[in-house]
Amino acid sequence: xxxxxxxxxxxxxxxxxxxxxxxxxxxxxxxxxxxxxxxxxxxxxxxxxxxxxxxxxxxxxxxxxxxxxxxxxxxxxxxxxxxxxxxxxxxxxxxxxxxxxxxxxxxxxxxxxxxxxxxxxxxxxxxxxxxxxxxxxxxxxxxxxxxxxxxxxxxxxxxxxxxxxxxxxxxxxxxxxxxxxxxxxxxxxxxxxxxxxxxxxxxxxxxxxxxxx
Numbered sequence: 001x002x003x004x005x006x007x008x009x010x011x012x013x014x015x016x017x018x019x020x021x022x023x024x025x026x027x028x029x030x031x032x033x034x035x036x037x038x039x040x041x042x043x044x045x046x047x048x049x050x051x052x053x054x055x056x057x058x059x060x061x062x063x064x065x066x067x068x069x070x071x072x073x074x075x076x077x078x079x080x081x082x083x084x085x086x087x088x089x090x091x092x093x094x095x096x097x098x099x100x101x102x103x104x105x106x107x108x109x110x111x112x113x114x115x116x117x118x119x120x121x122x123x124x125x126x127x128x129x130x131x132x133x134x135x136x137x138x139x140x141x142x143x144x145x146x147x148x149x150x151x152x153x154x155x156x157x158x159x160x161x162x163x164x165x166x167x168x169x170x171x172x173x174x175x176x177x178x179x180x181x182x183x184x185x186x187x188x189x190x191x192x193x194x195x196x197x198x199x200x201x202x203x204x205x206x207x208x209x210x211x212x213x
Contacts, residue, residue, distance in 0.1 A: 001028065020187035022180045026067045032193040034179050036171045038070045041201045042077025045123050045151045045169070048203070050085050053212030054121040054149065057082075058093040060109055060133065062100050062125035071096075071125045074153065078123060093119050097129055105132025113140075120148055120212060127152035127159045127168055130208075134162060145210035155204055165206035172199045 001014070002025045014021050014031060023033045049057055059078060062071040079089050095112040097104040105124070109132060124130040130152035137144050144150055144164055152159060155170035176199055183193045 001025070001031065020184060022183050022187075022193075024176055024180055027069050027196075032183050032187070032195060032197075034176050034183070034197045034199065036070070036176070037198040037200050038073035039077035039080070040198075041153060041169050042074035042123070043081045044077075044203055045074075045153070046078045046081035047085070048167075049121045049123070049149065049151065049209065050081065050087070052121075052149070052209060055087060056090070056093065056119040056121075058095070058112060058116070058119040058122045058148075060105060060112070060122055060124045060129050061094065061096045062129060063098065064096060074123075074125055092116055097125075097132075100126065100128060102128055102132040102135060105129035106136050107132075109133045109136050121209065122148055122150045124150065124152050127154045127156035127166060130166055130168070131156075131158065131162065134166075145208050149209040151209065153201070155202075159204075160206070164208050167206045167208045168204050169201040170204050171201050175199050 001021055001023045021031055023031045024035070027033050027035070046057060059075060061075055064071045082089050093112070093116060095108045097108040105128065113136070122133060124133065130150055133150055134144065137147070142148070150166065152166050152168040155168045159166035159168050179197055179199070187193055
């Protein structure tokens, strides 16, 4: 199961029928789940920026009221990193996109930038949200990373071609797929399955972050 929309209750029928299945995009009660370690990704993104000298870090989040747990988990990791490094979370530097796409990100970032311009970096829940920020910067004469740095998440194919190339995290889709198949085979054979497995995302350092130290 790899749902992009809906509610967890929409998939309760799988459990009620005892149908073997594995979830790879959201946490569904009673169904074995394999996800990226999103909280660690959010933590690592914040830590990387902090070590580069950034203290005022904005967050552009994907919608948090949808079925995917990733946006909330990445935000929690970000907040934890701030606490560990003695920095306060600033709600005024948080903005949530209404949609997962580039246009939604553009609209959300425009709201943020009109409200605050004192941040030096932006962490985006996904690369596509980051692309929306790139578009806003281009249309308004802003330079990445000179005016602000940016980090995405997903390592979308375009992230290595956009200018400047986007620093991001690569999700190990092959590993998640392999584990899903392994668990499914075990379920079909009548063996128990782990409730949750997490796969670490690989940090991809490119050219969208400026060192302030």
